[in-house]
Amino acid sequence: MQIDKQQIIDVLKQMGNQDQAAKADSELPEKVDTQKDAGLLSGLGIDVDALLSNIPGGLGEKLGGLKDKLGGFG
Numbered sequence: 001m002q003i004d005k006q007q008i009i010d011v012l013k014q015m016g017n018q019d020q021a022a023k024a025d026s027e028l029p030e031k032v033d034t035q036k037d038a039g040l041l042s043g044l045g046i047d048v049d050a051l052l053s054n055i056p057g058g059l060g061e062k063l064g065g066l067k068d069k070l071g072g073f074g
Helices: 005-014 018-027 038-043 048-054 059-070
Strands: 002-004 031-033
Touching: 002 005, 005 018, 005 031, 005 048, 038 048
Parallel strands: none
Antiparallel strands: 002 031
């Protein structure tokens, strides 16, 4: 999944991770591919799954909607 760097920075700031946001701003490319750049994100201490679940319109919301339609997981 491709994400704008600014979306990642905004989510990190909303989560209270100012230091991670500053590192992400200086080290990430403008467009981040969560699969291709997984090592870079991990090196910055960014949990891709947590990140995706917090991006508006992202994977987390899509899975949440699916979860509701299926009656939940687990």
